Amino acid sequence: MTPGAGLHSARVAWRHSLRFRLALTYSLLALGLITLITLGVVTLLLGRMERQFQDRLNERADTLAQAFTDPGSLGRAAGSASAYTMLIGFDGQVTSASSALREYIEAPYPFGDLSRVPVQNTTVRVVKRKAGNFGTLWVGLPEDDLLSARQSALSALLLALIVSPAVLLLTGWFVGRRALAGLESAASLADRIDPTRSLETLPLPGREDEVHRLLAAINRLLVRIEAGQAREKQLLGQIVHELGAPLTVLKASLQRAEERTRDPEVARAALVADELTFTTQDLMQLARGQLELKLAWHYIPARTLQGRLDRLVPGTTFLGDWQGGILCDPDRLTQALRNLLANARRAAGPAGTVTLTLQETPERVTFTVHDSGPGLPDDLGERIFEPFVSGAGSSGLGLSVARQIARLHGGELSGTTHPQGGALFTLTIPGAALGDEEDEPLDEDPVEEDPVPASS
Template identity: 30%
Template sequence: MAESGAGAGALGRAVRGVRGVPYGLTVLGYRLRSAARRAGRRLGRVTAWCGRVASWLGQLPGLRRCLPRSVRGRATLGATAVVAVALGAASVALVGLLDANLWENAESAAGQQATAVAALAAAGRFDPLPPPAHGADFYQVVGADGRVLAASPNLAGRPALSPKRPVRTGTERSTWDTGLPHGEHRQRVVEVTTGTPQGLVTVFAGTSLRDADAVDDTTTASLAVGVPLLLLTVALVTWRVTGRALGPVEAIRAEVAEITDRDLHRRVPVPASQDEIARLAATMNATLDRLEAAGARQRRFIADASHELRSPITVLRTQLEVALAHPDPALWTELVTGALEDTTRLQALAADLLLLARLDAAEPAPVTPVDLTELVRELAEARRGDPHPVAATTPPGPPVTVLANPLWLGRLVTNLLDNAQRYAETRVGLDLRVADGLAVLTVTDDGPGIPAADRERVFERFARLDDARSREEGGAGLGLAIARELAGCLGGRLTAEEAPRGARLVARLPLA
């Protein structure tokens, strides 16, 4: 009865030890650590292999020259490399998860076999022991002295699987890989130590990992074939898609390559995709529009400049020929005076053309704070004796200061006053005020005025209105064009606005 009670107590301790919560937590933690170690080993091998390949490639002197230079080739290579890395990581994770799951099943079967045999050993029932259960391949019972007390038929006559000896009462579970000569596959062994009437014994139960090995081999072979095919598919698809996406870019490049300075009317094709390439084509066409307009302005400017220069040169040549053909001292004064006037006109026209060329080239000019109030007063005072005096009005209080180049600002106001005095009948007005944080300079006259349809055309180079602004009244048609360019370079703007009578030109400049 005492032995029976002791056996029952040992059996209860074994069952509680195997099925207890601490045991379950221990097994769960072990499985997680085991799966992490296996995945880490595989990932480490892959990383080491990639490192060796990268080191080998880095030693190649012509590797950089071998890389594709086209966007299509680089995009294909980059997409294929990214997919290759992703597939490699996914393959390692897949094999690791499958392996961990199969190892868990093998360990569970071995654990159930060890638990059942430990329960029989705790009850003192060593003979006869049942054959291995389904899923388990063998078991072995080893006493405290290292003697094999019982074993499954396929381990009959073999020594103890482990030299480890039990040292305390209770149940202890451990798992390890062993290289048993039984079979051609690895074995998963579970160890359970429990107390029996004869003392402490250790039960070893194991199962084959042939399923895990088979799955590893099958999965590895499948990935070895499938991954390269998938990478090839990704490369081909990327190559085709990138080629289709870059087709419009190549068409734009080919069209731009054929456009010369004589074919600025041509435009690049705009795809109907409404994407970035379509916007690029639209921007390119807008740039070509500006180039064509700039070319047309340049040709028109050259033609007008040639025409304007030809007239005074022709007159000057005629006067010199007359003076040479009729060497009459009485006519020399009149001829020299006319030649001097034409020379002055040529000099002024050349100076205007040079200034326009500098403004077109956007050459920077030094700027300083300029007292616009004092400048307006000085220019008005200098024209006091003109046929049409300038009536200047400045705001009371502190002076109006702007940040500008003094020469350019003086030329701007001078051109506006020259234009007003050229076409005024009785008076010219010059008004300075401050509005909306800007210095507003207004020049008015009581002449024929500027029609609404021509308020922008008067700022074109060599532009003249048919009736009111003719060459006989002076000027080459560059004054207002230069004034608008100067206003733009000074950060402001010049406009022609409606007036009750005559012309009204308004320049707005930022304050200093």
């Protein structure tokens, strides 16, 4: 896999992660709440600072104004003297001012009705009070501390809005990872369940929460599925067993009748009986499954296998080297290859060609089936190997059983459309050199076979 493909896969997993969606939702909700609460707190704090500043300014102005109207309080007012004060006469002239405002003495009052004025590169908030017979008292208080506090509060709010999402997302990710660990583990176990084998229940977490209830429901479903599969296999086995004996008798009778009469209709009926025989074998294979089926290993000449297949599917062209030997279960391998050849003949038609090529190495034996038909349906893909899925009007069991037999041998079956047209199936099994090292001995006594014996 290329780095780009791996990164794309990680992005897909990241976008479809329940843990990430929960963390993102938690982060957005928490960020919204934090923003609202912080805005409220900052607004309240700034409002209180504003009121405190204004109260301080008013208190200073009232104290100084009291000193002009009440000469007895002049001594107390001296302690509250401001660096920014002016006394404005009734004619609008500044009669006196603090040292920072001396430039305005004996000049017209310059600030009009402004409540904030710049003085020596400082913003000063201003209030006015009546000063008895002296005129109007002008008192100012610098806003530097207030502006600095306001700026600090807004900077802290902005920093919180920038940092909080990342912190909340990481926190939510790790908390979600811990909280959903049981669900993630169960999903991994459930993903490894093979429906063709025994369905094992999932382990339940110790805490009885939503994950516990979900997994318990899945376990109950698995139990019902396994029970249903067992009933289906039992019913299918019984049906095949009941069909086996009559088909065997019918097949033998038709073969004898064909030998006596040479009637083409009888020969055609005998071929139909053969087809039904293999269909029942496929059904029995499906009913037993891989767990209940064991192979009877034998080392046979490739020519023996060729002779069987030539009788079962006439008109097949055999290519490659058929002089060697093959380690296999002869009946099962014959069944698998016969299914491939029968499908190929059905697709190619009576006038078409079907070839079976054998290539053998010490490590691998490869059978290649190629026909001159239309090729595999593009819309089926790997589904062509599923039971009861067919692109040629057959029962849909042949390819599924053939792949199962190949895998029981330790090999594989794959299919594609040949570049020059027609379907191309490749069945591989381990070679005899590898088979000699297997634990299972050769020529062991075969297990009980199907009710309907394989044709040979």
